[in-house]
Amino acid sequence: SSAFNEPRSVVRKLLARTQHEGVGAIVRRSIGGLELRHFDPFLALDEFSVTAPAGFPDHPHRGFETVTYMLQGTVRHEDFEGHKGTIEAGDLQWMTAGRGIVHSEMPAEEGTQKGLQLWINLSSKHKMIEPRYQEMPSNDIPETSVDGVKVRVIAGESLGIKSPVYTRTPTMYLDFTLQPDSHLQQSIPNNWNAFVYVLEGKGVFGAARSPPVAAHHLLLLGPSGDGLEAWNRSPKPLRFVLVGGEPLREPVAQLGPFVMNTEEEIDQTVEDFANFRNGFEKARHWQSESAE
Ligand SMILES: Nc1ccc(F)c(C(=O)c2c[nH]c3ncc(Cl)cc23)c1F
Numbered sequence: 001s002s003a004f005n006e007p008r009s010v011v012r013k014l015l016a017r018t019q020h021e022g023v024g025a026i027v028r029r030s031i032g033g034l035e036l037r038h039f040d041p042f043l044a045l046d047e048f049s050v051t052a053p054a055g056f057p058d059h060p061h062r063g064f065e066t067v068t069y070m071l072q073g074t075v076r077h078e079d080f081e082g083h084k085g086t087i088e089a090g091d092l093q094w095m096t097a098g099r100g101i102v103h104s105e106m107p108a109e110e111g112t113q114k115g116l117q118l119w120i121n122l123s124s125k126h127k128m129i130e131p132r133y134q135e136m137p138s139n140d141i142p143e144t145s146v147d148g149v150k151v152r153v154i155a156g157e158s159l160g161i162k163s164p165v166y167t168r169t170p171t172m173y174l175d176f177t178l179q180p181d182s183h184l185q186q187s188i189p190n191n192w193n194a195f196v197y198v199l200e201g202k203g204v205f206g207a208a209r210s211p212p213v214a215a216h217h218l219l220l221l222g223p224s225g226d227g228l229e230a231w232n233r234s235p236k237p238l239r240f241v242l243v244g245g246e247p248l249r250e251p252v253a254q255l256g257p258f259v260m261n262t263e264e265e266i267d268q269t270v271e272d273f274a275n276f277r278n279g280f281e282k283a284r285h286w287q288s289e290s291a292e
């Protein structure tokens with residue numbers, strides 16, 4: 001592993017505020033909201049909370065990937081190809097929408113389902129690839145603990161373990177839990193954009209004397225330095241995700257769940273979806289069971 005001399009600094013802190021999404025669902029949208037439209041290659045980070053009968057009924061995606069990581073409860077997903085299943089607490093669904101997916105994502109049990117959904121942009125050369133899924137049950141997600149620091153490696157590598165997830169847009173996605181009085185140094189590839197999103201507890205990030213940061217806050221890390229340095233100086237566990245990705249440096253043209261490079265490609269996408277073409281063929285006669 002590379003030497004860790006200088007931590008990246010925290011250049012911006014955002015509180016993710018709640019907003020409505022889907023039908024009756026609540027999301028705390030940090031990236032993708034009005035304050036931070038994009039953070040290349042990331043298009044959105046939603047901390048979602050949904051209780052039946054609310055949910056995310058039939059909707060399309062084109063041109064990017066959705067990474068759903070369940071924190072509590074279960075979401076049932078099904079798509080227009082007949083691919084269906086459940087994502088339980090701790091499970092991961094890495095969906096490469098590519099040229100087109102139409103699916104629904106609905107609560108699968110009583111109570112409140114919570115999780116994170118990260119949207120990762122695809123490069124222009126990959127926007128129209130065949131859709132594909134990489135799905136991992138919680139037990140298959142590599143996990144290890146060292147000196148009070150536990151990591152679950154969703155993508156990339158940390159503390160000597162690696163995830164098998166293939167990241168078409170090079171990405172790291174690490175779920176850390178720091179016990180009180182523990183300390184972390186995690187390297188981040190040079191020139192990758194990286195952020196922290198705090199889930200539970202309070203943590204100190206970047207400089208040792210920084211004020212603690214609480215849950216639902218997004219911290220953008222600066223470009224220079226070797227990686228993230230974090231401390232838990234509180235009496236309770238600190239849980240956060242560290243996400244990093246190689247910037248695509250391409251123009252972004254977005255209309256909700258359609259993300260291309262030009263307005264013309266967005267117009268074409270709207271046409272394709274309306275006329276069931278170029279990857280949306282199966283949407284013509286499909287409705288999810290939840291819609292019936
Ligand atoms: N209408 C509309 C339009 C576009 C969408 F992407 C969605 C949507 O599905 C979600 C947006 N955030 C999310 N977080 C978690 C989950 Cl499981 C789903 C979503 C949606 F519902």
Ligand SMILES: [Fe+3]
Nearest residue numbers: 061066103105
């Ligand atoms: Fe979706």
